[in-house]
Amino acid sequence: MSVPDRPRERGLRVLVAGGGWAGCAAAVELARCGAQVTLVESARTLGGRARGVDVHGSTLDNGQHILLGAYGETLRLLRLVGIDPDTALLRLPVQMRYPEGGGGMDFIAPRLPAPLHLAVALLRARGLAREDKMALARFTSTARWMGWVLYNDCTVDELLARYDQTPRLNRLLWHPLCIAALNTPPSRASAKVFLAVLRDSLGAKRRAASDMLLPRMEMGALFPDAAAAYVREHGGAVRTGVRLQGLARAGDGAGWQATLMGAGSAGNSGANAGGDEPFDAVVLATPATQSAALLAPFAQAAQVAGQLSALAYEPIATCYLQYDPSVRLGLPFYALLDDPAEGRWGQFAFDRGQLDAAQPGLLAVVVSAAGDAAGLDQDALAAGIARQLAQDLGDPRLAAPQWSRVITEKRATFSCTPGLQRPGVETPLPGLVLAGDYTxxxxxxxxxxxxxxxxAAAKVIRSHGTLPREKRSLSHSGGPGAPTSVR
Known part of the structure; x- marks a missing residue:
């Protein structure tokens, strides 16, 4: 158990509203430093948009995720709450591998020092013509010379055209990477953000940072559940089924009154699950639309609320297909050639049985930027994906799964468009900060x-909590200030 490194913070009462990964990270960090944390989540389970759901008697993820070796803070927090990343995650070298004979490519980096690993991977890549490889080499060399920074944002398609990327390279590499990373079609995705992602994958200074990490356990168990246990072990409370209904400044102006509505959760005896409760500070880790509504009554926060309300969203659909336990793919995951006009919706297929021994014969197929797919009948979408798998992998059995289930997150991510104005972690309201992947x-x-x-939200709260009462106010640096070396 960690020893708090800021003893003066003990007793600072902090409400963290929202039990997704942002809220759980804030709660863990505040608890580590000795704050008195109350974490509330309106759903019955923690995890937000990366959580477990019950399907056919098993707990599956609401979406298949890939992490990167460059996820330094995520990996650090996993270790802090008792999760061993080497056990919980399957580590693979950066790759883009399509099924053989389907007109795709086979690109996999060997375990050599960076950037030599990518040079060798490019030389060995199958399915790319000489002009494709030359275009890829020119692009990565120029981007590295630029420091992977684009000062005047544009769309990803405009960036690729500017650097003469070939149609085949766009089809097999750049477009799938853009859709997978930004969940926004390249025709309207931010090139500046795309380059930041490439910096920590294809352009990583350490080979291990570019590795792909596939969760072996469901997302709730990977971090949120362990985070909740950590908060409780450090004297905090975790309440599921409890919603933050409203906020008001405390009478003396030095804190907040939070209106909490719900039945509370097991394991928190004596916790008040409803009514108004006092807190010294509040972390809003709720969805952007809910945070905007909570901020709306405060004139000082009008600009922040406006930025939150202006965000548009993109869906992600994950299709689970259960086959006989003997079904096993040649690789843990494949890239797929999608073509919605031909009913080919799948973009990446994962063999869950190679990740979790308790899920043999279960495949997960991801459809990112799934606006059109989300409007289809789920059974029809699953049947189309099954036919696509059978054709691409040359296995007729895949056309007839034992059962299928499509899980669609309609607001999986914000639309990552050029020049998008995202709010910072800090707000103009003392003791009230934001946390979320939209910041x-x-x-x-x-x-x-x-x-x-x-x-970052916890850091601001910590600074706020250690100041004399009459000086408690938040500075306005404008953002979380995450180092550019870690995605």
């Missing part, structure tokens, strides 16, 4: 972005 950052909506925002 100001050079990264898209990723787990690492969420975790870093939670840590």
């Amino acid at each position: 100001d950052s050079d990264y898209p909506a990723t787990l690492e972005t969420a975790v870093r925002s939670g840590l």
Whole structure:
């Protein structure tokens, strides 16, 4: 158990509203430093948009995730709450591998020092013509010379055209990477944010930072559940089924009154699950729309509330298909050639049985930027994806799964468009901060972005809590200030 490093913070009462990865990160960091934390979540389970759901008697993720070796803060917090990343995550070298014979490519980096690993991978890559490889080499060399920074933002398609990327390279590499990382079509995705993602994958200074990490356990168990246990062990409370209904400044102006509504959760005897409760500070880790509504009554926060309300969203659909336990793919995951006009919706297919021995024969197929797919009948979408798998992988059995389930997160991420104005962690209201993957950052909506925002929010609260009472106010630096070396 960690020893708080800021004893003066003990007793500071902090409400963290929202039990997603951002809220859990904020709660863990505040608890580590000795604050008296109350974490509330309106749902019955923690995790937000990266959580477990019950399907056919099993707990599956609401979406398949890939982490990067560059997720430094996420990996650090996993260790802090007792999760061993080497056990909980399957580490693979950066790759883009399509099924053989389907017109794709096979690109996999060997375990060599960076950037030699990418040079060798490019030389060995199958499915790319000489002009494709030359275009890729020119692009990465120029981007590295630029420091992976683009000062005047544009769309990803405009960036690729500017650097003469070939249609085949766009089809097989750049477009799938953009959609997977930003969950926004390249025709309207931010090139500046895309370059930041490439910096920590194809352009990582350490080979291990570019590794792909696939969760072996469901997302709730990977971090949120362990985070809740950590908060409780450090004297805090975790209440599920409790919603932050409203906020008001305390009578003396030095804190907040929070209106909490709900039945509370097991394991928190004596906790008040409803009514008004006093707190010294509040972390809003709720969805952007809910945070905007909570801020709306405060004129000082009108600009922040406006930025939150202006965010648009993109869906992600994950199709689970259960086959006979003997079904096993040749790799833990494949890239797929999608073509919605031909009913080919799948973009990446994962063999869950190779990640979790308790899920043999279960495949997860991801459809990012799934606006059109989300409007389809779920059974029809699943049947189309099953046919796509059978064709691409050359296995007729895949056309007839034992059962299927499509899980669609309609607001999975914000639309990551050029020049998007995202709010910072700090607000003009003393003792009230934001946390979420939508806060100001050079990264898209990723787990690492969420975790870093939670840590940044905790840092602001810690600074606020150690000042004399009459001087408690928040500065306005404008963002979480995450180091550019970690995604």
